Amino acid sequence: MKVGVLTGGGDCPGLNAVIRAVVRKGVQEYGYDFVGFRDGWRGPLEGDTVRLDIPAVRGILPRGGTVLGSSRTNPLQHEHGIRRIKENLAKLDVEALITIGGEDTLGVATRLADEYGVPCVGVPKTIDNDLSATDYTFGFDTAVGIATEAIDRLHTTAESHMRVLVVEVMGRHAGWIALHSGLAGGANVILIPEQRFDTEQVCAWVTSRFRASYAPIVVVAEGAMPRDGDMVLKDQSLDSYGHVRLSGVGEWLANEIEKRTGNEARTTVLGHVQRGGTPSAFDRWLATRFGLHAVDCVRDGDFGKMVALRGTDIVRVPIADATARLKTVDPKLYEEVGVFFG
C-alpha cells in the first residue's frame, strides 16, 4: 500500500515528529510505502513529490518546520483542482492521504473524502490551539513556552525602569496563547479576542499595579480589540498566514496607556519566533502519538477521521467535527484567571 503525506498551512513545531512517526510505524509495522507531497495541497495538485522513507525521517524529530514544505494552496480554488489531485494520486498509486493541517487544510480533506471519495486521514495542526474536538494541538505548548520565557525576561526590564510593557502574542481568533503564557508569565493584564476589552479598565489595572510599586506586564493577543471600538489599525493587509492581519493592537494599547495614565509604556511583538525552532517535549510526545494513530486509521480503513487528544488518550473523530467551529476560550476560564489582573 502506498500512502501520501502532506503538511499544509502555517508551520508549527511538531510537524516533523508527526511525519517521522507515520513513516516509522507505517514502514516497520505495516510495510507501507510513502510518498511525500511538497508544500501542502500544491504537491498532489501538481504531482510534486519528495522521497519519504526511513532514512528521510532520521534526525527530524527535534527539528521545527516541516521537511515536506508547506503552503496555503487550496485545490478547490483551482480549475479541475480535485480532478487533477485524483489523477495524480492514481498515477502515483497513492491509495490514502494523511493530511496534517489546520482548519483550511482539513476542510479540503473533508471535502475530498466526503464528496470525491479520496481516502483521507487528518492530523490536527494549529499553533493557536483553536481547533475543536481535541484538548490540545502540538506546537501550542512550544509557542506558550517561548512567549512565557519572553515575558519572564521583560519583567526585569519593566521593574528596572518602572515602565509598562505590552507583549503582543499570537492568537487572531482565540486567546489561548495569551491566556496560558500570560498566566505562566505572571502578567498583570491578559487580553483575548473572545472578549472586547475596556481600555479604561486596563489603565486602572496598570495604575493599581504601579501603586503597589511593581511594573505591569500586559499580554495581548494579536486579535484582541477594545470595547470602545476606537482602535485605529495601522495595517490590514494579508498576513503571512493568509488572513487579514488586524495588527497593531499592542502598539495601539501602549500608546493609549501612556496617554491615559502618564506612565511610560513599550510594546514587544513576539511574532514568528513563537512558531519556529525545536518543539517542546510535550509537543514531540503529542505529535508523535498523533502520527502513530493516524497511520493506524489508514490500516483500519477508517477514513474521514482526524486523530485528537482527549485527556491522555488519542481518539478518532470525524474531520468535519473539528473544523465546524473554532475552539475559543470559555468565559469561565477567563474569569478564573482574572484573579491575577491588576
Next chain:
Amino acid sequence: MKVGVLTGGGDCPGLNAVIRAVVRKGVQEYGYDFVGFRDGWRGPLEGDTVRLDIPAVRGILPRGGTVLGSSRTNPLQHEHGIRRIKENLAKLDVEALITIGGEDTLGVATRLADEYGVPCVGVPKTIDNDLSATDYTFGFDTAVGIATEAIDRLHTTAESHMRVLVVEVMGRHAGWIALHSGLAGGANVILIPEQRFDTEQVCAWVTSRFRASYAPIVVVAEGAMPRDGDMVLKDQSLDSYGHVRLSGVGEWLANEIEKRTGNEARTTVLGHVQRGGTPSAFDRWLATRFGLHAVDCVRDGDFGKMVALRGTDIVRVPIADATARLKTVDPKLYEEVGVFFG
C-alpha cells in the same frame, strides 16, 4: 477564616505557583487569612509557621522549590502527633489545611480528615506523575523537558564517538519520565520499572542501531530492573526522598552492554537537576489552576478532596482515591512507543 498551607515530600517545580494562587485568590476573593507551615507536616506538628500573605507570594511564580520548605516528617509516626497538630491548629485558629504533596503527605491528610475531623484539602504533587485520579501532576512536564534537553545533547556526543549512551532518569516505581523524555528525545531503547527488561534484547537493539550507522541512546528509569534478575546493585541505602534506592541500573546496564556487544558505553545519571529550577509554562498553568481550585474547595467546605486534572478541566476527587494505587504506565502505551526501539 484562617487557612493553613503546607508542602510535603520532595521538592517539585510548581509548588510556589500553587501557594501563590491559593493566597492570591483566598485573600482577594474570599478575604481569608493564611498561615504557612514550615517543612511539611513538621510545621503543624511543632507549630512552626511562616507569614503567608500577598507580599509573601510576590515574584515566586517562576521560582522552583517551595518557599515553605519541605520535609518527610510523618506525624503518624510521632507520639501524639495528631493531637499536637490539632492543638497547634486550634492555637492558631486555623480552620482548614491545604496540603500539597504526594502519596505520603496526602495519606496523612486523608487520615487527618477521615479519622480526626481535621478539614483538609489536597493538592497532588509528584514529579514522577504516578498519582492516580489526575491526568498529570505539575513538575512532571518540567522534569521531562530537562531530561529531553539532556538527551538531545547526548545524541551528538554519541554520534561523534559511535558510543552507546545510557541515560538514567527519575522514576522509581513508574516509568513516565523515562517514557516521555525517551520518546521526545528520540531514544532507541526505553526501559521502565513496570516491565522487567531483557538485557539480551536491549543488546540486540543496540547492535541493530549501530548496524544502521547510528549510535544508540538508552533511557532507563532508575527503578527499571533486568528480567534475568542478575543485576548487582551497588547501593541500597535510603535515598534523598526516603525510599530504598535501587540505584545503579544505568551504570550496570552500560557495563553489560559493553561486555555483551563489545561497543563502548557510558552512563549519565541526571539526578537532582530534573526536579529543580523554574517550572515550565505548562506546570505553572497546572499548578496555578490547582491552587485556585483548592481554595474554592475550602470555600465550599468540600474537605477530604483533592484537586485533579481531567482533560483540560480541574475536578475534585476523594483524596483516598488518589493514594489508593500508583498510576503506572499502561502496557499498551509502552507497546505503542516500542515501534521506535532498535
Next chain:
Amino acid sequence: MKVGVLTGGGDCPGLNAVIRAVVRKGVQEYGYDFVGFRDGWRGPLEGDTVRLDIPAVRGILPRGGTVLGSSRTNPLQHEHGIRRIKENLAKLDVEALITIGGEDTLGVATRLADEYGVPCVGVPKTIDNDLSATDYTFGFDTAVGIATEAIDRLHTTAESHMRVLVVEVMGRHAGWIALHSGLAGGANVILIPEQRFDTEQVCAWVTSRFRASYAPIVVVAEGAMPRDGDMVLKDQSLDSYGHVRLSGVGEWLANEIEKRTGNEARTTVLGHVQRGGTPSAFDRWLATRFGLHAVDCVRDGDFGKMVALRGTDIVRVPIADATARLKTVDPKLYEEVGVFFG
C-alpha cells in the same frame, strides 16, 4: 568608609551581579558600608537611597535588571545639579561613588570626578558593546545569545515556507549584536550601522540563496541604513532609551526585498527581550569581576578610573578614555564575516 552605588541608563543583564560583587567584597574584605542610590543619577540628586548590605544582595546574581532601579536623569541638566549631589553625598557621609553605566552615566562621572572632585569609579555597561577601552561589556553576551536563539528558530519557519525573514536586532550606532548573532545564527546577510548597505546587493544575496534552495535570513541592526538613502522611516520619536529612534529598517527592508525580488519577506523585531532576563554565565563572570575590581579601585583611592576587560584580565583605564569615542565594528572584521553572505 561609606560607598555609594548607582546604576544608570538602560537596564542590562549583569547589573545585579556587579552590585552583589561590590557589596560582598567591600563589606567582607574592607569593612565598607554601602548606600544604594535609586534610579541612576536621580538618587544622589534627590537623596533617594536604598539599603545596600549583604542581605540586600542575596540571590540577585541570576536576576536581570537592577535592584537599584535606573533612569536617564542627567544632573548636569538640572539647576545646581552638581551642588545638590555633593550636598547629598556629604549629608550621607558617602566618600566614594561606584557608577555603573554607559557613555552618558560615565560621562557625568568623569565630570564629577575631574571638575568637582567627587571621587568616582566607573563600571562600563552597554548591551551594545560599543564602549571603547574594554574588549566586552556584560549584557552583550546575553543579548547575542537571545538573538541567536531567535534566529535559530526563524530558520525552520523560513525553510518551511521558502520565505525571507528579516530580523531586526539592537544596535543603533554599532553593529556588534547584529554581527555576532548573525554569524552565530547562520544568517545569510548581516547589515550594520557602520556601513550603509546596498539594497540591490542584499536582494542579489537573497536571490542567490533561494537559487541554492534555501530560505535566507537577513539580520539587520536597528541603526543600519541603506546606501541609496531612500528609506522612509515610519517613526522618529524618542525611544525608550532616550535617543532618536530610527526605527523601521527591518520592515522597510522586508518590503523592498518583496518588491524587488518577488519573494515573500517577513520581519521580526526582537526588541526588549534582548536586554531582559537572567544573564548568561559569561556575563555573570564578567560583571562579578568588574564589581570586585571596582571596589579595589575604591580601596586604592584610584578614582576617575573605569574597570575594563583586556583578554582575560581586568584592568583600570581613565573613564574619559572609554567615553571619548564609540567602539564600532572594524571594516576588516565585517569583511571577514562577509564570506557567509549570500
Next chain:
Amino acid sequence: MKVGVLTGGGDCPGLNAVIRAVVRKGVQEYGYDFVGFRDGWRGPLEGDTVRLDIPAVRGILPRGGTVLGSSRTNPLQHEHGIRRIKENLAKLDVEALITIGGEDTLGVATRLADEYGVPCVGVPKTIDNDLSATDYTFGFDTAVGIATEAIDRLHTTAESHMRVLVVEVMGRHAGWIALHSGLAGGANVILIPEQRFDTEQVCAWVTSRFRASYAPIVVVAEGAMPRDGDMVLKDQSLDSYGHVRLSGVGEWLANEIEKRTGNEARTTVLGHVQRGGTPSAFDRWLATRFGLHAVDCVRDGDFGKMVALRGTDIVRVPIADATARLKTVDPKLYEEVGVFFG
C-alpha cells in the same frame, strides 16, 4: 589545492562550526578542494575519507559533535604510522592538513610538521579551556553555560530541603569549568585540581552557610583532590576520553560533609551533557573565526602554526607553544573568587 581536515579527541560543541568555516572560505575564496578524514588520525592512517564540500557543511553550524567523527587514535603508536599517513595523503593529493584537536591531536600534528614535513595547521580544541597560548577555546563557554544552568536549578532543591548539594563538573587537570560555573552559579564553595582542598575548611564553609539560613552548593572539578590525601577513589579505570579517571570526588565529598557536619548532602555528576548539544553563540563565533583563520594559514603556507584567541583578535602561534604546558587556574584568580566562599 586539496586540503584535508580532521577532528581528534573528545567531542566539543563548535567543531562543526570550524569545519563549516574552513570549507566555506576555502572553496569560495581560494578555490580549494577538501577531503574530510574520518575519526581523527584514524582517517589519514587508514585512508578513510568523507566528502567535504559546500553542501556537506550546510546546516551544521548549530549542531554539536563533529560530522567527521572523532577518535583517540595516535598514529605514533602504530607501526609505520607516519609513513602510512604520508602515503595516504600523497595518494589523495592532499597537500595540507587542518587538524582540530587538543593537546594529543595537536602533539601529533607538531611532530608530523616538524619531523616529517607534513604541512599542518592546528585549531585548538579543549572543552576544559586548559590549552596555553589562547585566551579561550570553543566548547568551554557552552560547557560553563550548561553547568551554570544546572547549578541554578539545584539551588531551589537545596533551599527547599536545607541540604548540601555537591556538583561535580568536568576538569581533570584544570579547574576552569568549576571556577566559571561555580562563580556564575553562585556556589558557596569551588574546588579545583590546582589546589588540594582542606575538607575541614569545606565543612566550615558549609556550616557557616547553614548558619545564615541558606543551603550550600559545592562545585567540585572532577580532578580536585583533598589535601589530607585520604580520599578513597572508587574507580581508576580509563575514562571515555582515554585518561585515568580519578572519579568519585563529588560522592566522596558529600559523604565526608554528611559525616563531619551532620547535614544531609547529595551529589550530582553532570557528566557528558556538558559537552553535547548546540554550541553557545560565543562558541559559534570563536569556532567560526578559528576556521576562517586556519584556512588563511594554509593559503599563506604558514604551517606548524595554531590559531589562537588573544583579546578579540585571532592570532597565529607555533603549535608547540600551545601544547608545551597546561593552562591552569592562576592562584590569584582563585583567591579573587574566594570572596564568595562560605
